[in-house]
Amino acid sequence: xxxxxxxxxxxxxxxxxxxxxxxxxxxxxxxxxxxxxxxxxxxxxxxxxxxxxxxxxxxxxxxxxxxxxxxxxxxxxxxxxxxxxxxxxxxxxxxxxxxxxxxxxxxxxxxxxxx
Amino acid sequence: xxxxxxxxxxxxxxxxxxxxxxxxxxxxxxxxxxxxxxxxxxxxxxxxxxxxxxxxxxxxxxxxxxxxxxxxxxxxxxxxxxxxxxxxxxxxxxxxxxxxxxxxxxxxxxxxxxxx
Numbered sequence: 020x021x022x023x024x025x026x027x028x029x030x031x032x033x034x035x036x037x038x039x040x041x042x043x044x045x046x047x048x049x050x051x052x053x054x055x056x057x058x059x060x061x062x063x064x065x066x067x068x069x070x071x072x073x074x075x076x077x078x079x080x081x082x083x084x085x086x087x088x089x090x091x092x093x094x095x096x097x098x099x100x101x102x103x104x105x106x107x108x109x110x111x112x113x114x115x116x117x118x119x120x121x122x123x124x125x126x127x128x129x130x131x132x133x134x
Numbered sequence: 135x136x137x138x139x140x141x142x143x144x145x146x147x148x149x150x151x152x153x154x155x156x157x158x159x160x161x162x163x164x165x166x167x168x169x170x171x172x173x174x175x176x177x178x179x180x181x182x183x184x185x186x187x188x189x190x191x192x193x194x195x196x197x198x199x200x201x202x203x204x205x206x207x208x209x210x211x212x213x214x215x216x217x218x219x220x221x222x223x224x225x226x227x228x229x230x231x232x233x234x235x236x237x238x239x240x241x242x243x244x245x246x247x248x249x250x
Contacts, residue, residue, distance in 0.1 A: 055241075063177070063224065063241040109176060118230035121167060121190055122239065124176040 021046045021114050025125035032100050033133045040095040040128050042110030051113030051120050052093040054084055057127075058106045069093065070113075080104070105132045136160050138242035140225050146248045147215050155210040155245045159227030165189070166208040167239060168200060169224040177224060183208055184230055215249045222246050 024043045032038055044050055054066040067078025074086040084095045093110060107127045113120030139158040147153050159166050165184045169177040179192035183202035194200075197215075202208045212219060223246075226239035 053238075060246075062243040063226075065238060065240075068238060115190075118228060118233050119165060119182075119184060119189065120228075120239070121179045121182055121192065122169070122177070122226075123179070126176050 021050070021112050021123050023110050023112050023123055023125035025108075025110055025128050027128045028126065029129045029131070031131040031133060034102050035099050038095075038097045038100045038104070038130070040108050040110075040130070042093045042095065042125060043091050044093065044110075044112045045091065046112055046114075049088075051115075052084075052086060053111040053113065053122065054078065054082070054093075054095050055109045055111060055124075056080075056106050057109065063109070066095070066108075100130075100132055102132045102134060105130055138225055138227050138240050140223075140242035140245050142245060143243065144246050144248075146250065148250055149215055149217065151215050151249075153212045153215060153247060155212070155223050155225075155247070157208045157210070157225030157227075157242060159206050159208070159225075160240055163227035163229050163240075164206065165228050165230040166202055166206070167226040167228075168194075168208070168210050169226065171222040171224065171244075172218075173221070175221075180210070212247075217249050220247060220249045 022045045051070045053068045055063040069086045109127045110125040111122040141156045167182040168180040171177040180194040182190045186202045200210045222244045224244045225242045228239045
């Protein structure tokens with residue numbers, strides 16, 4: 020079975036600082052990988068996804084992620100964090116084939132942003 | 135653009151009662167997924183439907199059942215509710231028949247179920 024590990028439960032950064040959220044997955048083949056963001060009490064919003072091609076993917080809100088097969092990682096980055104980025108971030112791997120993919124989520128990383 | 139609609143948004147039930155959650159996928163999406171997110175937890179896959187047939191099953195209790203109707207909306211039925219069923223229930227949809235390029239799941243806002 021696939022699994023996703025987000026080693027950092029809670030991260031605090033200062034506004035304007037750079038950010039990297041870690042994600043490691045276990046999967047035999049090339050995975051479908053996703054990053055979602057969730058504000059308190061809200062739904063899940065897709066930030067970006069990877070399923071093939073360029074290993075550096077750009078997403079919304081200035082986020083990017085890099086797929087590294089050798090490290091089984093898909094870390095999320097942002098060069099300059101804004102206070103509005105404070106939220107819970109979930110890394111997920113899609114388990115399935117073709118267009119069908121149920122998502123296996125990591126435990127999440129809660130991001131706090133200091134002014 | 136149309137989004138995934140879930141109703142109700144909030145639901146309060148007593149133990150041992152039943153609850154029905156509804157999900158209306160984005161038009162032309164053929165697959166619906168249900169996830170359960172407990173307090174402070176990550177979302178857990180419950181069940182999915184493709185073209186009105188159950189396509190996959192996760193950690194869904196036997197007390198829960200679900201179906202997808204001819205108009206593609208889906209309902210999650212929960213019986214003999216327990217305190218531990220209190221959670222945020224998400225529905226997501228996508229166009230699975232479109233292939234891997236269309237595998238992004240669009241999530242609804244969720245239904246917050248509280249069992250007292």
